[in-house]
Amino acid sequence: MQKEISTKKIFSKLLEKFETISGENTFNCYQCGCCSAACPVASEMDLLPSQVMRYIQIGLTDEVLNGNTMWICATCYACQARCPRGIDIATVMETLRQIKLRKNEDWTVLGKIDVDELNKLPPIALISNLRKMTG
Amino acid sequence: MTENKNDKKIGVFVCHCGINIASTVDVDKLVEEFSKYSDVSHTENYKYMCSDPGQKLISAAIKKHKLNGLVIACCSPTLHENTFRRLSENSGLNAYLCEIANIREQCSWVHEDKTEGTKKAIKIVKTIVEKVRKNESLTPVEVPVTKKALVIGAGIAGMQAALDIADAGKKVILVEKSPSIGGHMAQLSETFPTLDCSQCILTPKMVDVAQNPNITLYTYSEIEDLEGCVGNFKVKIRKKARYIDEELCTGCGICVNKCPSKKALDEFNVELTTRPAIYVPFPQAVPNIPVIDKENCLFFQKDACRICEKVCGPKAIRFDQEDEFIEEEVGAIVVATGYDLLPITEMREYGYGKYKDVINGLQFERLLSASGPTEGEVRRPSDSKIPKDVVFIQCSGSRNPEYYKSYCSKICCMYASKHAMLYKHRVPDGHSYIFYIDIRSGGKGYEEFVQRAQEEENVVYLRGRPAKVYQEGDKMVVWGVDTLSGQQITIKADLVVLAQAIIPRNGVEELIKKLKIQTDEHGFLSEAHPKLRPVETNTSGIFLAGCAQAPRDIPETVAQASGSAAKALTLLSIDKIHHLPIVATVDEDLCSGCEICIGTCPYSAREIDEEKKIAIVNEVLCEGCGSCVSACPSSASQQKNFTDGQFEEMIKAILE
Numbered sequence: 195m196q197k198e199i200s201t202k203k204i205f206s207k208l209l210e211k212f213e214t215i216s217g218e219n220t221f222n223c224y225q226c227g228c229c230s231a232a233c234p235v236a237s238e239m240d241l242l243p244s245q246v247m248r249y250i251q252i253g254l255t256d257e258v259l260n261g262n263t264m265w266i267c268a269t270c271y272a273c274q275a276r277c278p279r280g281i282d283i284a285t286v287m288e289t290l291r292q293i294k295l296r297k298n299e300d301w302t303v304l305g306k307i308d309v310d311e312l313n314k315l316p317p318i319a320l321i322s323n324l325r326k327m328t329g
Numbered sequence: 330m331t332e333n334k335n336d337k338k339i340g341v342f343v344c345h346c347g348i349n350i351a352s353t354v355d356v357d358k359l360v361e362e363f364s365k366y367s368d369v370s371h372t373e374n375y376k377y378m379c380s381d382p383g384q385k386l387i388s389a390a391i392k393k394h395k396l397n398g399l400v401i402a403c404c405s406p407t408l409h410e411n412t413f414r415r416l417s418e419n420s421g422l423n424a425y426l427c428e429i430a431n432i433r434e435q436c437s438w439v440h441e442d443k444t445e446g447t448k449k450a451i452k453i454v455k456t457i458v459e460k461v462r463k464n465e466s467l468t469p470v471e472v473p474v475t476k477k478a479l480v481i482g483a484g485i486a487g488m489q490a491a492l493d494i495a496d497a498g499k500k501v502i503l504v505e506k507s508p509s510i511g512g513h514m515a516q517l518s519e520t521f522p523t524l525d526c527s528q529c530i531l532t533p534k535m536v537d538v539a540q541n542p543n544i545t546l547y548t549y550s551e552i553e554d555l556e557g558c559v560g561n562f563k564v565k566i567r568k569k570a571r572y573i574d575e576e577l578c579t580g581c582g583i584c585v586n587k588c589p590s591k592k593a594l595d596e597f598n599v600e601l602t603t604r605p606a607i608y609v610p611f612p613q614a615v616p617n618i619p620v621i622d623k624e625n626c627l628f629f630q631k632d633a634c635r636i637c638e639k640v641c642g643p644k645a646i647r648f649d650q651e652d653e654f655i656e657e658e659v660g661a662i663v664v665a666t667g668y669d670l671l672p673i674t675e676m677r678e679y680g681y682g683k684y685k686d687v688i689n690g691l692q693f694e695r696l697l698s699a700s701g702p703t704e705g706e707v708r709r710p711s712d713s714k715i716p717k718d719v720v721f722i723q724c725s726g727s728r729n730p731e732y733y734k735s736y737c738s739k740i741c742c743m744y745a746s747k748h749a750m751l752y753k754h755r756v757p758d759g760h761s762y763i764f765y766i767d768i769r770s771g772g773k774g775y776e777e778f779v780q781r782a783q784e785e786e787n788v789v790y791l792r793g794r795p796a797k798v799y800q801e802g803d804k805m806v807v808w809g810v811d812t813l814s815g816q817q818i819t820i821k822a823d824l825v826v827l828a829q830a831i832i833p834r835n836g837v838e839e840l841i842k843k844l845k846i847q848t849d850e851h852g853f854l855s856e857a858h859p860k861l862r863p864v865e866t867n868t869s870g871i872f873l874a875g876c877a878q879a880p881r882d883i884p885e886t887v888a889q890a891s892g893s894a895a896k897a898l899t900l901l902s903i904d905k906i907h908h909l910p911i912v913a914t915v916d917e918d919l920c921s922g923c924e925i926c927i928g929t930c931p932y933s934a935r936e937i938d939e940e941k942k943i944a945i946v947n948e949v950l951c952e953g954c955g956s957c958v959s960a961c962p963s964s965a966s967q968q969k970n971f972t973d974g975q976f977e978e979m980i981k982a983i984l985e
Contacts, residue, residue, distance in 0.1 A: 224728075225766075225812060226724070226728070226766045226794040227766075227793030227794055227809075227811075227812040228794040228795070228796050228810075229796075230810040230812065230817065231793055231794065231809045231810035231817065232796030232797065233817070242810065242812070242817070244793075244812055245812070272796070276796050278728060278729035278730065278732065278794070279730065279731060280730070280731035
């Protein structure tokens, strides 16, 4: 399917929000792919970390927010340790989680989550949830 | 109207610069303001003062109103000061009575509010009017030119520049730090995109240099000191002791063969092999005279051996030889100090240099070279096996502002393709892979060369920068990515070749300090203007060639070296140059002869007049930097047309 893109869609309120929370300039990334080469869990992701950056650069944010990359990311910082442009990619992932999580419940009581459901959740989602509304 | 207290008749001309100035500065208001001054005899504004009609109206006004001072309110003096000073001179007014008030770069371009911009423009012009009131007519100082050039560095850039200058009939002093001329080009195997043998095209030029009667070659020599300025530099060269009598040595090589100390890392083979303590860098070296490396010589270290001395037929070994100092006078200098590669030991993600089979591009050149340690057979350093899978990693240390160098090293795209191609020629059943970020193949025949590697030579191009390289058994594992397919990639390689970032030549900082020229943030030499003065430095008479300025390939280096030579020749072909007359001057009544200025002057232009016991100025040497003026405790030293009195009035004008 062809994707229609526009500068209006790229330089959106969402991008502004994304850059405010993450503190990163999206267009700093020049797509060398070193983060993706370094990522120990990229094989489980439907978009590589460098592809996530690219999708944001061309305004395909819905695809990123509905993808699994940010939930697979374990915040190990292998990507950030190598990024030649000094982009904190782990924080980019956390930013995406925050943007997604802010749309729903503001507070989760861990004890009330069903054990089966807890097992299914990516641990990083819980962590992000607890960090919610702090950054 | 203020009273005209002096006999000045100043003209103030305000340029609109189209809308560049006029949109932020009320040019009519400026004319109105300055017409109130009693000593401003004429003022007007015009759309483009630098245009022909603009210049004509200034010229006409100078003659009609008999102007004896000129203020042009326009762009930066770096652009049109010459235009208007020449115009002034041609219209019968001394050039140094004409000054520029910069109301574009320093006013209209940096402001938006027209009222505020106009106010500031008035202040700027006012200060210059104050300056012009007290400007004197000056005559340029005439200086004779020493018709000889100095070229520093004898790689392909320095050799080309030296040959061009010498072929034009001018004498050249060519100074090379290492024992032979040739530079990095002598180390290369074949050159892109035509794959001609590097040594085959280089060595004839080396011989030309050696045989040219106009070139005096000092190898194994360095610049010790430099004084003087454009047209008349005085250079002191340190000719390091080779411990060989150059007159007697026949270059037979017996000493080299018999030397028992063979542990020193061979610089020419980029440390892939070792060499004796007495050595000639490579067979075609110019001059073909060995050097004793003191650090590795058994005689110098342990007072033993002396075998070379015993076997030398013509008795040319001189253990007591000392560094020699040579003084030369030259009119122009070409700096061609070349490059080095960023050390692999700095590459954290590729093993900090601990893996023998992770090498740099120059080392791979030696492995490919017929004159190399393996005579052109590609064998890896760890176990001398022929590698069957070779990975080439581009941008290793380049385009990486976070950890290494932010710039593109420019030549790696091409040489990595060449490496992969030549490897396939040497090892037909081998596999080569290139990790790239972007392929930059701008150049005649370059893109076709890369296409040939992909289409005909079966080189696999993978788009992405590898994240790490580590050892597993006798393999080097490369963790990469191909961003085009979105796949993480692992390759088990036998050899990894890193296209290391190009950096300025090791130790060049010391030389730069002596030459008093500027570098950019990375240590590459700065050109006077990136577009219009690309081979000149900001120091008049000093020119640039080759990778000392920025990474570049051989054709571009040769072209630029010829450009530098042409610039140097322009200077050497005139008999006298005109030196800016804005030099220091001394009020003999005020000078106490304290000599503070002598220590302060970076150009050795101040000296004591023994008879009068005062410090005088050598106008030929004075560059008008003003150091002595600010250091003088009794205000006896003043700079012509930049006197304390002028500055006081200018400051008052701006504070009004």
